[in-house]
Amino acid sequence: MAQLPPMATILPKMRLVTLMLLLLAVCLPAADPPRIWDDEALKDWATPVAALGVRPGHYSAAEYYAIPGDNLKTYPVYHPNREPKGYWEWLQKQRPEPLVDASKIRSARDWAAAGQRAFEDLDNVFFRTDDPKLIARARDPEAFKDVFLLPDGSIIGNRWVVTEKGVVLGERECALCHVQFTPSGTVAFGGPAGVEPAGATDRNPAGVNLVPLAYTRFFPGDNFLVALWRSYTVPWNPDPRVEALKEKMTHPPGALFVGDPGTFARFHGSPWAQTKVPDLRGIRYSRYIDASGTHRMRGAEDLARYAAFVNGADPMTFGDHQILTPAQRKIRLRYADEVLYAIGMYLMSLDAPKNPNPAPDARSAAGQKVFQREGCISCHVPPDYTSGKLTLAQGYNPPADHPNADDIVRLSVGTDPELAMRTRKGTGFYKIPTLRGVWTRTRLLHDGSVASLEEMFDPARVQPDHVPGGWKGPAGDRRGIPGHPFGLKLTPEEKAALLAFLRTL
Template sequence: MFRRGSVFAPGLVALGFTLGCEAAPAPAPTSASEPPPVRASAAVEPDAEPEPAPEPWSDAWLEAEASRYLDDPSFRRQALEASLTNPDNQYSRKRLAAYGHADRGWDGLPQWRPKVTQVTTPIVEQLRETGELRAPPGTPLWDGQRPTSLAAWVELGERVFYDYPLRPELFARHALANPELAASVGLRPDPSGRWPGVVVFDDLDGQREVGITCALCHVGEDAGGGLVPGRAHRGLDYGAMRLAYYRDSNTPISAELAQRMASWGPGRADITDDEDEDPVAIPDLWRVRELTHLTQAATLRHDHPAALAIRQETQLLHANRERARPPRELAWALAMYVYSLAPPPRADPPSASASATALGRATFERACARCHEYANGSGEPVSARSVGTDPALALGRARGTGLYRPAALVRVADAGPYLHDGTVASLEDLLSPARLEPEFRAGVRGPGPVVGHRYGMDLPEDTRAALIAYLGTR
């Protein structure tokens, strides 16, 4: 069993990574046909021994739970309501008003299975030479057949992760057409010549467009420059990419918005749909199955995979200006793929001595495990005021809960910059009392000199070093 859970209904274990910027809904196109329903299982003989129920969060349990999310509208509504940590913030109110009503709101939108072409280096080179977007005809991302095993769900989810377009993205098309800009904002090909995070697709109106996908933010790089799915794309400067488009196209933009975008820097973006200034760092997606809450502000309780699937489903349709919704099979598949993500094997073993690692482990268990109590290093959400980091996200109108979720500590030594808003560069800085000094705070990226997460600052220097050494082994 991966983690603890509670029951919110009989038979059910109880319940920002994409840039879903706010936009006015467009008229919905004609409804598309629904995919075939799942086939009924064979009848059980009256005297047959019942199969033991699979362990919650096991692979077999995930396979069994798929049909509840896919085929039961009342379950989806119940799952949504149970997942919302604060039902009064904008994120929750929008979903409560529009989701899980069977035949109206977002449920009444047509399904959309876009025809997609992966962006490759020849397509990019032709765009740069001619200014025209010439790509082979797209193919449907999914054939409409529901997977029947977890492995097949994960395989489909990988295609969704790389290829399902959130929306047309002029900013990305402009960056692809300009080599220096693309390099500076983090758009890059993999060794095979594929550009993860950008696709060419036929939009709902039939126009050929460049779109962005989940992989834009969640395919990062290892020490050798190889691309790693699930690792945060810390080199992505989405704010600079947008600003370059406004500048080069002479499109007006308010000075306030331009200043906010310029302040994000690589690896950060403000994905909320309020006017608060609360950018967050792109997180790694390691061992998400074990998290009890989703998003840095613990916006969603994650006591059932439907919480993540509904998050994916509503993110995709909201990012696409509520014109259509993805088939729910694709949302579930994407959740299963995210659950499958794990960091690659270490290239080099940690270099710390056994004695330093042992001291660091003991220090962690004494000083850190109260908040980072779970096997993946995360824990139950804590009060934003008690942790003391910038409270704008936790107390904001969009996704605010008053809480922050302790970060998972999987490969934490490689996960800088740290804190929910990415304002501390290194583990050494995070634990150093120098962060209290005005000279240090003046150089920190972010809106102001907020000093939070003071835990560990009062440790002796050698103990802090041992703690850092231990964290390097996680």
């Protein structure tokens, strides 16, 4: 009760109902997060890998909870000339604080609010460093020339983390990638990637690249190249381009992870089969996570598990195939359940943003008719604009007793099968994405090869001399973007109407 203003001053201003609700909220017990790493829920969480017919392995709850959960508040790294007065000295005096304090949480809304902070401010533990040279660099104005600044003068990449051993330099986790730059110069964390800001684009100060350090910690015993190779190698179907990485860097390092401002090669994927950084504002309409539906999405707890999974709760075993060495396979990092659950609750609370400037009604009404006539509704079923189901990647014929059989549409839209068939994310499926909020996306299809709705429904996009507007892929600039033939044979008026309708969703 200590934080409340004296009752006498607020009582007369409040209606009785409000007061009772307030009292109830204060008296409610703090909510404990559910146990995120739950053996029962994990049993049928992951989708089997098509080529093997087995689900990827995971840690048991006993293994997972054998190590303590990380839960540390992080602080902005400012352009040194924009630091609030006395900030650095103030930071040195801070004690470690929880990023998510479950004792203050009483309602679903509290979880979502805490989750927004966690999603935006979480740092990746493997990036933390107390190296005085790097810390000095992150406070040197010379290093900030090409760095994108948020309106308050702070940066997107690095964060300061107050630990038991003092202030260390860290790096943002989720929001480092899940960030949309808007034309007004601000950002929307959780929005789709694809457009870089005009002017300064670097996330981190020059000379502060913590990625190699993090990789060698995540993959102890490996040099950076071997760690890279291990991120993508497919033992049951090796890709010579990935195997070559073990010996030498075949591309500029940036191009390997980030093929395009909107795509990224995550663990288990491939630099040659990248995935777009998707819009998370609308994940609530999905029944599967990732473009290839690697995991079920049954609610906040599955999103929490996914946040754990992409941060090392992943032994990388596939049947008899082990990707990691025994030392690497031991669980070495986990976030506290309250951090993960808060993130899951936050992501579930998000909805796709509505277009502030939709086209006139008559045109979008005509477009809605085209949408129905062309059969789009059979997969992009209103009102979610997805059935939530999985379509087949070209070449996959799942067994009748596939554990996800109820969600499988037995046809292929014929988009590039590389990710779903050849990588460790190779479930054999592409999920049907929701079209809610599609007006704000600048990368379309799983690989982000398409950059606009105009390009998506342009018949020229499938021709071999097409230059993809988004991710160009490994073969160079010109290549047809195959598949998803729906809506490619419309008259110009019908196409304009369809696009106007899609932009209202």
